[in-house]
Amino acid sequence: MKKYQSSDPFKDARVTSGCAHMNDQDDPVTMILRLKDVRKTAHNWKTFQSGATPGRIVIPSEVNIRDTRQIPFEVDPPLHGSFRSLLDPWFKRPLEEHYQETLAQQVNALVDDVLKAESIDVVEDFALCLQSRALTLLLNTDVGEADTWISWGTHVFRSEDDPLDGDKAAILYDYIDEKIKASSPNPEGDLYSVLLAAEVEGKKLTHEEIKGIMILTFAGGRDTVINAVTNTISYFAQHPESLDRLRKEPEIIGRAIEELIRYFTPLTQMGRVVTQDTQVCEHAIKANSRVSLCWASANRDESVFESPNDVILDRKLNPHVSFGFSHHNCLGATHARQIMRVLIETLVAKVGSIDIIDFEENIENLGEFERKVGFRQLNINIHPR
């Protein structure tokens, strides 16, 4: 098997049943596996709610390590829409020229550094640094803050041994508390200051609401971006001809970004809590139980995608759900897409080939399934053009 490949462990269950079951800390989950069912469920926020106990729609559940509600992620309409109206313009800033130029400078500097190094671990030495520095742009804060975030490691919740490390979560929560307290309202400032100055439905945001937005901004874009960047590098290591092709056909970079994000699906699934007895693809689901929208399975649905297990860089029709679907689609998607674009453009301009030395995959255990979501380590030599 090729090193970059991401298998489709859900295939048999998706085709034969459409659903699967996994336990998670004694709060079981019915996983929804087909694209159409995933989309319908994501759209039906009344029956499949996000505004449950904070942490419960995340899999593995964070109920035991978090009390703060992540906003707008764990809020249902109509209040959800009011928060999105406030936040959407801020999270669209990656479309601005200055933002893109600064991001390109960051990525160029990082690629120049790794081209000089003997060998690097893509996860620690590249993806984590790239993600952290880019996040200073999204927050409109000092780039030096990235050093603190890099020191936290690859996942703000997950340590190497324990996927739900409460101590590690506390580092982030305490950091955000301090930052909010040290900030003053300023609509032109960083995200903390902008939120302190903002109103939603005619009311100032509370400390707890600002904290919930900031936790989402930090946590939602951490291991997802790191997985996307690391998997993309592993793909180009095995497909130098794709770097050549994108150099000759830059007009397909947009499609290539969507295809790599579909194929690797950096976030495997997201949960919902069921508000009333219902059914999904003829499976009965009880009120107050959990379902998951399994983006990773939906993105390989053979009834929708031709050759779903192949990376087709210029795939024209690609209705993937890697950024979710409907009301709760990913707030950070514009930032993530811009990171992917700048990364690919920089690799195309500067890199001739990449050799993989060794690697350790990051495998998720999901009941009967095991899914590779990325790498714990990916050691490479990277060579200039």
Next chain:
Amino acid sequence: MAKITFITQNNIPVVVEGEAGSVMALAVENNIAGIDGDCGGVCSCATCHVHVAQEQFALVGEASEIEKDMLELDDDANEYSRLCCQIDITPALDGLVLTVAG
């Protein structure tokens, strides 16, 4: 060359001209309000939803199954809905009027 009119949510018609590519890309180039085209035109994000003028629907034709599946879950969709990333500009579209949905 085709002249295409977009009617945005404040009911102001904006006429733009395009030669090739998708109608979504043309709209984004011209900053048409309400057409974002987040996914770049691969039918993944549904942020380029338009209503085609009824008498002109034959010009653009029916949506594909994949596009219909996307539109099915859009609360603003009707029988003249299209995702305009899936409409290619041709001279035959000259005079087309599209109302931005939502």
